[in-house]
Amino acid sequence: xxxxxxxxxxxxxxxxxxxxxxxxxxxxxxxxxxxxxxxxxxxxxxxxxxxxxxxxxxxxxxxxxxxxxxxxxxxxxxxxxxxxxxxxxxxxxxxxxxxxxxxxxxxxxxxxxxxxxx
Amino acid sequence: xxxxxxxxxxxxxxxxxxxxxxxxxxxxxxxxxxxxxxxxxxxxxxxxxxxxxxxxxxxxxxxxxxxxxxxxxxxxxxxxxxxxxxxxxxxxxxxxxxxxxxxxxxxxxxxxxxxxxxxxxxxxxxxxxxxxxxxxxxxxxxxxxxxxxxxxxxxxxxxxxxxxxxxxxxxxxxxxxxxxxxxxxxx
Numbered sequence: 284x285x286x287x288x289x290x291x292x293x294x295x296x297x298x299x300x301x302x303x304x305x306x307x308x309x310x311x312x313x314x315x316x317x318x319x320x321x322x323x324x325x326x327x328x329x330x331x332x333x334x335x336x337x338x339x340x341x342x343x344x345x346x347x348x349x350x351x352x353x354x355x356x357x358x359x360x361x362x363x364x365x366x367x368x369x370x371x372x373x374x375x376x377x378x379x380x381x382x383x384x385x386x387x388x389x390x391x392x393x394x395x396x397x398x399x400x401x
Numbered sequence: 402x403x404x405x406x407x408x409x410x411x412x413x414x415x416x417x418x419x420x421x422x423x424x425x426x427x428x429x430x431x432x433x434x435x436x437x438x439x440x441x442x443x444x445x446x447x448x449x450x451x452x453x454x455x456x457x458x459x460x461x462x463x464x465x466x467x468x469x470x471x472x473x474x475x476x477x478x479x480x481x482x483x484x485x486x487x488x489x490x491x492x493x494x495x496x497x498x499x500x501x502x503x504x505x506x507x508x509x510x511x512x513x514x515x516x517x518x519x520x521x522x523x524x525x526x527x528x529x530x531x532x533x534x535x536x537x538x539x540x541x542x543x544x545x546x547x548x549x550x551x552x553x554x555x556x557x558x559x560x561x562x563x564x565x566x567x568x569x570x571x572x573x574x575x576x577x578x579x580x581x582x583x584x585x586x587x588x
Binding site for chain 2: 310
């Protein structure tokens with residue numbers, strides 16, 4: 284593990300992590316008997332629950348993204364019940380949004396390293 | 402009240418009820434919960450067997466734990482009515498594996514509760530996507546009680562669906578009905 288100070292802060296309490304583990308393990312059990320496309324729903328909902336926990340701790344670098352993305356996920360995930368094609372289209376577009384945020388963080392870190400004298 | 406208007410009122414309640422998955426923080430009064438749950442007593446029930454019990458849960462910490470083991474519970478409701486199968490009653494009534502009347506009785510009880518909840522201005526949503534062993538253990542149910550369905554109950558919070566124009570149209574009663582022969586939608 285690096286000795287470099289992290290720019291990130293803790294975003295998940297132990298109890299919240301356990302709740303997420305409970306959700307994922309329960310969802311695994313349900314995937315045995317539920318329609319296969321429910322599996323995708325459980326994963327995107329798990330992402331929503333994780334974002335909800337994180338937002339309670341006001342993460343310093345990602346709050347704005349998480350707020351916006353969680354709202355979009357919570358609106359569009361339930362399209363699974365009303366407009367499945369639109370729901371699948373959303374699932375296919377969602378990773379690019381996360382990737383853009385991950386890249387933004389990486390770019391920020393890179394810029395920060397360049398500014399720090401050796 | 403004429404029988405026609407009573408039928409119209411009942412149909413209106415049934416037609417306008419929706420699965421409500423988002424609730425305000427307002428607690429549900431005990432009196433309202435009781436009015437909801439007592440309606441389950443009068444649901445149609447195979448051979449008057451009554452092998453189910455109804456557990457009302459209002460404690461927010463307990464609800465949070467239940468939700469952890471309930472992927473089908475998209476938000477935390479202020480109250481849950483859990484329909485439980487009493488395995489001692491199942492033995493007493495000599496129910497056999499594969500007897501689906503038990504499942505039907507769970508459904509009729511849930512439907513009664515959802516309709517009366519809607520008539521009372523409450524929202525509700527049945528949840529069956531949960532880990533039975535996880536929920537039973539987390540809330541320390543005795544071994545003879547099996548959770549079958551979790552009914553979320555609360556004061557509804559409006560959530561716009563924001564569906565696009567290409568969303569499929571809702572099915573009509575006619576779409577689902579055949580007269581005399583399969584495939585024939587007219588009387």
